[in-house]
Amino acid sequence: MKTLYVEGDSLLHRLPPRAKLLGLAAAGIALFFFRSIPPLALAALLCAAIYASLGIGLRHSFARLRPIFLTIAVVALFTLLVGSTEEAATVLLRLTSLMLLAAAVTAATGIGDFIDEITLAARPLERIGLVKAADIGLSIGLVIRFVPEILDRYRAIKDAHYARGLKPRILTLAVPLIILTLKNADEIAAAIDARGIRTQK
Amino acid sequence: MITRDLVLAALFAAIIVALGLLPPITLGFIPVPITAQSLGVMLAGVVLGSKRGTAAVLLVLLLAAIGLPVLSGGRGGLAVFAAPTTGYLIGWVFAAFVTGYIAEHFVDRSQTGLVQGVNFFLAALIGGVVVLYAFGITYLALVTGLGFSKAFLGSLAFIPGDCFKAVIAALAGRAVMVGYPLLPQRA
Numbered sequence: 495m496k497t498l499y500v501e502g503d504s505l506l507h508r509l510p511p512r513a514k515l516l517g518l519a520a521a522g523i524a525l526f527f528f529r530s531i532p533p534l535a536l537a538a539l540l541c542a543a544i545y546a547s548l549g550i551g552l553r554h555s556f557a558r559l560r561p562i563f564l565t566i567a568v569v570a571l572f573t574l575l576v577g578s579t580e581e582a583a584t585v586l587l588r589l590t591s592l593m594l595l596a597a598a599v600t601a602a603t604g605i606g607d608f609i610d611e612i613t614l615a616a617r618p619l620e621r622i623g624l625v626k627a628a629d630i631g632l633s634i635g636l637v638i639r640f641v642p643e644i645l646d647r648y649r650a651i652k653d654a655h656y657a658r659g660l661k662p663r664i665l666t667l668a669v670p671l672i673i674l675t676l677k678n679a680d681e682i683a684a685a686i687d688a689r690g691i692r693t694q695k
Numbered sequence: 696m697i698t699r700d701l702v703l704a705a706l707f708a709a710i711i712v713a714l715g716l717l718p719p720i721t722l723g724f725i726p727v728p729i730t731a732q733s734l735g736v737m738l739a740g741v742v743l744g745s746k747r748g749t750a751a752v753l754l755v756l757l758l759a760a761i762g763l764p765v766l767s768g769g770r771g772g773l774a775v776f777a778a779p780t781t782g783y784l785i786g787w788v789f790a791a792f793v794t795g796y797i798a799e800h801f802v803d804r805s806q807t808g809l810v811q812g813v814n815f816f817l818a819a820l821i822g823g824v825v826v827l828y829a830f831g832i833t834y835l836a837l838v839t840g841l842g843f844s845k846a847f848l849g850s851l852a853f854i855p856g857d858c859f860k861a862v863i864a865a866l867a868g869r870a871v872m873v874g875y876p877l878l879p880q881r882a
Contacts, residue, residue: 498762498772518773561770562778569779569839569849576845585779585839592777600762600772608761629701633754636705637712638763644713664731665863669870672742675706677875682706683699692698 495638498558498597499604504547506602511611514599521595525588531580534587541594548601558601562593609634632691636682644675696750703877704750707743711735711755715767730767734860736787737823740794741815741868744879748795752787759784782834786827794822798868799879808869816865823864824857 506514521541528534545555566589574582609631616627651670655662686692696704715732739748755765764771766784775784797818802811828850836846872878 495763495765498764522777558772559774561768562774565778565780569835569841572845572849573839573841576841581840589777589779589838593774596773596777600774603762605761605763612757612761625696629696630757633701633705633708633750634758634761636702637709637754637758640706640709641712641716644709645716648713648717664734665866665870668731668734668738668863668867669874672710672738672867672871673875675710676703676742676871676877679699679702679706683697683702686698686702692701 495641497605498600500548500550500601502548502602504549504602506544506548506598509602511603511607514603515611518595518599522592525592528588529584531583531587534584534591538587538591538594541591541598545594545598545601548598550601559593559597562597563590566590566593626692629692632686640675644671647671647674696746700747700750703743704747704754707735707739707747707751708754708758711739711751712758712765715765719767732767733783733787733823733827733857734863736791736827737794737819737860737864738867740791740796740822741798741819741864741878742871743795743877744799745792745795746879748791749788752791756784756787779835779839780831781838783827783831785834786830789830790822790827792822793826794818794864797821802868802872802878804872804876811872812865812869815868816861819861819864819868820858823861824854827857828854 525534525537528537550558566586569589570582570586573585612630613627616625616630619625620627648667648671651667651674652662655666660666711732714735715730717731719730736752739751742748743751758765759771759775760773762772766775775781795818798815801814801818806814832843832846832850835841835850836843839846841849868878
C-alpha cells in the first residue's frame with residue numbers, strides 16, 4: 495500500500511506534526527464562522543497557496559484531490575439547485591479550503607509521525623483502561639501486513655469459482671474470504687503472545 | 696482486549712480495506728454503483744459483534760486519517776474527513792456498533808436458520824442503514840446548510856443499494872456463524 499505522504503522539505507514538512515494537526519482542527523472550526531464570500535475566497539486562496547508550497551505538481555495534485563473534490567462539487571451543485579448562488583459558493587469555497595488544507599497536512603506528515611501522535615493522544619484513554627496505546631501501532635501494522643494477503647486470497651477464491659464453471663457472486667466470495675481470513679486469528683494471536691509483544695503489566 | 700480480539704479486529708479491518716479495492720458493482724435495478732466497502736462495515740458488526748466490529752471500523756478510519764488510501768476509490772488522508780460526506784464515515788463506527796449489538800442480543804445459535812437470517816437482516820438494516828444515514832444526513836445538512844429534508848432527498852438514491860447490502864450481510868453473517876462462529880452470545 496502506498497501512502498499519501500510526499501517527501502519534501504517545505505515549511506509544512508518541517509513543522510512539528512502536533513502543530514499541523516492542531517492548526518488543521520482550528521482552521522476547520524474557524525472556516526465555519528465566516529459566512530460571506532470574500533473572506534472565504536481569501537481562505538481558499540491561502541489554503542491553495544499552502545498546498546502549492548509542497549511542490550506536488552498540478553497533474554499529480556489533481557489526481558489526488560479529484561475524488562473528494564467531486565463530492566464537494568456535487569453537493570455545491572445540489573445546493574445551487576435547491577438554494578441560492580451565494581449559499582452554493584459558500585459551501586464550495588469553505589469545503590474546498592478545508593480539503594486543500596487537510597490534503598496538505600496529509601502529504602507533509604509521515605505515517606510514523608502520525609502513529610506517534612496517536613499513541614501519545616491515547617495515553618489518557620490508557621489510564622482509564624479503555625485501550626492500550628501500544629496496541630494502536632501494532633494493529634495498524636497488522637492491517638497493512640494482511641491487506642495484500644487478503645487480496646491474493648480473494649483472487650484464489652475467484653479462480654476457484656471459474657475452475658468450477660461458477661459465476662463469482664458477492665456472497666459466495668465474501669463468506670469463504672471471511673472464514674479463511676479469521677481462522678488465522680488464533681495462530682497470529684499465539685505468535686504475538688509468544689514473542690511477548692503485548693507485555694501484560 | 697485479549698490478543699485474539701485485537702487480531703480479529705485488525706484482520707477484519709484488512710478485509711474492509713480489501714473490499715474497498717474491488718471495483719464497484721452496478722446492479723441492474725439501482726442507478727447508483729455500489730461499493731463493497733460499506734457492506735464490510737455491516738459484516739464487521741454481524742460477524743464480530745459490537746466491540747470487535749467497532750474496533751475494526753475505527754482502525755480503518757485511523758488508517759485513512761494517517762494518510763493511507765484505504766477507502767473505496769483510493770481515497771484517504773485527512774481530506775476525506777473534510778468532505779460533505781464525512782458524516783457517513785463517522786456513522787460507520789456507530790453502524791458497526793449497533794449492528795453488532797443487535798446481532799449479539801437477538802441472534803442465537805439455537806434459533807432456526809430463517810429466524811437467524813431475519814434477525815441478522817434487521818441488525819444490518821437498523822445499524823447499517825438507519826443509524827448510518829442518521830449520521831450521514833445530519834452531517835450533510837449541518838455542514839452544507841442544506842437543511843434536513845433536502846439532505847435526505849439527496850441521499851435517497853443510495854438507500855436501495857444499502858438495503859440490498861443488508862440482505863447480503865444477513866446471508867453472509869449466517870453462513871459465517873454456521874462455518875466459524877465468532878459472534879459473542881448474550882441473548
